[in-house]
Amino acid sequence: MDLINILFLILSVFFGGFIVVFLKNKSQDKTIKLFLSFSGGFLLSIAFIHFIPEIYSKHEFGIGYYILLGFLIQLFLEYFSGGIEHGHIHAKAGGAMQWGLFISLSLHSFIEGIPLTAEASDTAEFFHQGHGHYHGAHTGLNTLLMGIVLHKIPVAIALMTLLLSSGFKQSKAWVVLAAFSIMAPLGMLFGNYGFPEIGIDLDIILAVVVGMFLHISTTIIFESSENHKFNFVKLISLIAGVLLSILVH
Template sequence: MNLLLPIIAVLIGFGISYFIYQKSITINLLLAFSGSFLLSVTVLEFLPDIYNSGVDSIGVYVLGGILLQIMLEYLSGGAEHGHLHLSKEKTSFPFVLFISLCIHAFLEGIPIHENDHLLYAVIIHKVPIAIIIASFLFNTNLSKFKIIIFLLVFGIMTPLGSFVQANTVLLDDIGLYLNAIVIGIFLHVSTTILFESSKDHKFNIYKFGIIVLGILLALIL
């Protein structure tokens, strides 16, 4: 069931985008909540576990994850944290965006089979991101078939990463280092969401309240 939850999150985002979504402050608040919850779970649980491993160079891999995410965002245009720019006339399949998002989704799936709270954080993060990605795709001239294939494969990549880590020996020798890289990815994505989800970077009491709510939820769990 846990493997299905990320796919369900993407499908929920797809459904909201297709049937009811209108771009408004609501999506920014949902992004802010997902970013604060993801950041809090990463800092409170995921990060201490990695540093307790006793590997002295682990911080290098965390920094490597940040750099990797920067490169992925260069390819995707920042879709991982709610930014996406596609030409409305586009009819060809956006392979660069697709590959970038799939790499991101696969990597974030690697540690979630070991941490339910991290799984919840990834699911909450996926819903608004799926809404935004689907909404942009629907505003292009891409066929509905291409859009559905894009979203389905994107949704499958996270549980695929979790499945490979949990049920094969392919990543056993590098699992710790991949987890550290994923921490860097989460730190970059979540902080970028928090910094960029306010218009003109002005203080917003609603956004601040949502961020505090995400932190409190992580503390309670």
């Protein structure tokens, strides 16, 4: 299962990169917004109807602080990323690497990959039967993995667009994208092999990730669009994401 998750995480990033290469510039912005709206609806829904109730069912007191911490961490990370997580692209000419942006995106990706582990020491509790994160018991789908993958596609599109617009050669841009693609798998592997040694409850990290999801999804939803026609399309895309989260719950 770890290998399958890793492949999905990596391929989702490369899929976003290929969209940039093969789509015309006029289509990229709309594609990013549609993917973002869809993933924003999905992330918000799985946070409210799935992860928050599950976390609170096991941690009645104190867990809300970690959700708030995740929200604030994402707010801090976006100071360096410039909001690329929800479609903001600010290119700088000259081909210089924006290390603050890359480190911010990588740290975000690493953190959200940690709860994906299915083999940590508290697996039996973390993925408790009937309401675990592997709803694949009847759908074959992992809702947390789906949420991360669906959001990584527009982020990868935005990152690849930013790199090429900043003057990067396409080969160098692919190298940067490849480095970004392995961050969530590294987080997942750390959850597998690092957390049993540290002894931190994975539910705490999940709560932090949920807080990050809440910040990203609400920002996507409430940011204004440039014209009213796209607002309607954005709404439909968002509702589709919500419906998908309900179907796989």
